[in-house]
Amino acid sequence: MWIKNLIVYLGDEPFSFSVAELDEILSSNRCQPCGSQTLRSEGFVPPLKGQDPMAYAVDGFIYCTYQETSRLLPGPVIKELLDEKVEYIQEEEGRKVGRKEKAELKEQITFELMPRAFTRSRRTNLIIDTQRKRVLVDASSATRAEEVVACLRKAIGTLPVAYPAPNSAPYTSFSNWLRDTKLLPEGFTLGDRCELKGTKDEGAAVKFTAVDLGQEEILAHLETGMVVTRINLAWQDNLELDVNDKLEIKRIKALDLLQENIDSLDADDAVAELEARISLQGSVLREALDGLFGYFEVNPA
Template sequence: MWIKNLTVFVGEEAFPCSVAELDEILDQNRCQPCGSQTERTEGFVPPLKGQDPMAYAVDGFIFCTYQETARLLPGPVIKELLDEKVEHIQQEEGRKVGRKEKADLKEQITFELMPRAFTRSRRTSLLIDTERKRVMVDSSSASRGEEVIACLRKAIGTLPVAYPAPNSAPYTSFSNWLRDTKLLPEGFTLGDRCELKGIKDEGAAVKFTAVDLGQEEILAHLETGMVATRINLAWQDSLELDINDKLEIKRIKALDLLQENIDALDAEDAVAELQARISLQGKVLRDAIDSLYGYFEVNPA
């Protein structure tokens, strides 16, 4: 288990159920296999294959896994068969095929191909911080995060969480951090990546990778009116991450201090190892997000 990206949702109320209750709820909302004419299913699965628990709790965190299973029916395949049928009708019957008839033919083709289509499952981890009233989805896509939260909310019946709402525009702070590292939130240092965009010229954008973020070229861009919309940071020699102007956290990587602790894990079995990893990464993420959200005075949107 290693969380690589985070779309964070925050709430003002305590998580609405206990670990035991959540385990039962998720078990009742498992992701089912796709039927012969089912395009997509979603639900939850055990985080560890071969194990029964649907949720694992440690140190104020609950870890669970969402899954989406979908049939793969490529659009080009449907289009090719549709074109063949349309051409056949035009040649055999000497008439044009109208829009409605094409739509009906497409629907028929899809129906015939669906049972033969392969299925693909995608898993997404959730880390619920019950102490901080946060639900964190391991996804770099906001839409994916919303999809997972919607499924969890539907299963539980209620889940009053929303996107974090900073008290000030993050891009303004990011730009100021590049100008003066003393303004960074406590515990953070600059990394080596950032992305700048123009405010007046919306099409203007420049990315810097593997560079000193204090270099004059970056500062010169800021002086022309560009702002930093994404910035790479390090947290106390434990984590490296990118954060964007929506406060989405991406490309999470363990640094030396945390990696040493992970490498030193000597768990007796898969469950013990998973719980140890949840605790190690969860606590570091909690502290890092505390510092960021405290800086931005975050509240639920």
């Protein structure tokens, strides 16, 4: 287990369910295999294959896994068969195939191909931080994270969490951090990459990688009116991460101090190792988010 990306949802009230209750809820909302005429199914699965628990709890964190299973019907394959069918009708019956008939033919082809289509499953892990009333989704896109939270909300019946709403525009602070590192939230230091965009010309953008973020070339872009929309940071000696102007966390990487602790875990006991990883990374993420969200005075949107 390692959370690589993070989209956070915040709640105002304590979560109303216990670990045992959530485990039962998720068990009743398992991701089922796609039927012969089902394009997609979603639900939850045990985080550890071969194990029964649907949720693991440690140090105020609950760890669980969402899964989406979908049938793969490549568009080019459907289009090729549709073109062949349309051409056959036009040649044999000497008439033009209209838009409505094409749509019906496409639907028929899809129906016929469905039972033979391969299925693909995608898993997304999430951590519910009961102490901070946060849901942490390991997703690189907001769309994916919303699918996960929506499924969890539907399973539970209610889940009053929302996207974080900062008190000030993050890109303004990001830009100021480059100008003066003393303005960084406590515990954070600048990394070596960032992205800037123009405020006047929407197409203007520039990326810097593996550089000193305080160099004059970057600061000169700020003077032209560009702002920092994504910045690489280090949290103490534990984590390296990127933060964008929506406060989404990307490219989370363990630094030496945390990596040493991870490497020392007992890999012979899968459950013990998973729980230890949840505790280790969860605690560090909790502290980092406390610092970051506290700086921006974040509330649920």
